[in-house]
Amino acid sequence: MNDTSPRRLREAKRQARSFERVRQAHQREVAEDYLELIADLIDITGEARAVDLAERLGVTNATVNNTLNRLARENLVTRQRYRSIFLTDAGRAIADAARERHRLVRDFLLSLGIDRETAEIDAEGIEHHTSEKTLAALRRFLGR
Amino acid sequence: MNDTSPRRLREAKRQARSFERVRQAHQREVAEDYLELIADLIDITGEARAVDLAERLGVTNATVNNTLNRLARENLVTRQRYRSIFLTDAGRAIADAARERHRLVRDFLLSLGIDRETAEIDAEGIEHHTSEKTLAALRRFLGR
């Protein structure tokens, strides 16, 4: 088969863009999850400790430490050795946006009649893949 | 802070499960994307070639080859050297399920009034994170 029609080429490019988007989202996902969780812990308990992150993420301390190093390198968190974790302004902004998306997706799933446990789990995965347009549609649907 | 209340511990575990799910989905995502695409290419053009996968996924030939080796190791595809790619029964089953989910999510987004391009892109990301319960809710919503 050697269909090099403009139609087919256009479609292939569009598809490549979609996958590209997903791969980029991928790289952001872990960062967003960490930042969101750090913000939650700070707001709820007053501080974010690596051990709590590890427990909530279901990974080891070492993994958390690793990832925090990356986030610090990217100026999203700050930390002093053996002390708890803080968000930079940039980190806080990403966390806030992620929390907003998370809530929106979860509430939307709940409004479809999905149980709370499932809505939480699915929202966790879906929130990273919803464009601004889709978020707007969800808001519209929820009458917000 | 040392809140070790049952309530908090339960919540932490639930959250860990959610993230665990997302990480597992992660590992499946690439496989599903490949298998879905291979099935599409076979159905549309009669065969799936690595070069077409690379073009559509927006990655290099070498990357495709790498990943196909993994899929073959996992008995999801078969291949003879320098020949095109085939799905095993297991691979076909995963591809079919992925295509069904993809269509459902896309159609659902379209039904919310989202434009086709955005619906395609977001569906590509979201399809891997929708549980059976959520899929059922989408079907219900679409009246299927």
Added chain:
DNA sequence: TACCTTTTTTAGCCTAGACTAACTTTTGAT
């Protein structure tokens, strides 16, 4: 048939994110 082009494969490299095990520092209770 010969040869150029296309496609596939291999080799070698990189980063992220996971792990275990061992070590260091801090915290908190006696």
Added chain:
DNA sequence: ATCAAAAGTTAGTCTAGGCTAAAAAAGGTA
């Protein structure tokens, strides 16, 4: 104040999934 437990850090390993560059095989055409 001491010292054991908790928390954080480091070192070393692994896999997935990217990349580039180069080699090998297949395909198509003069």
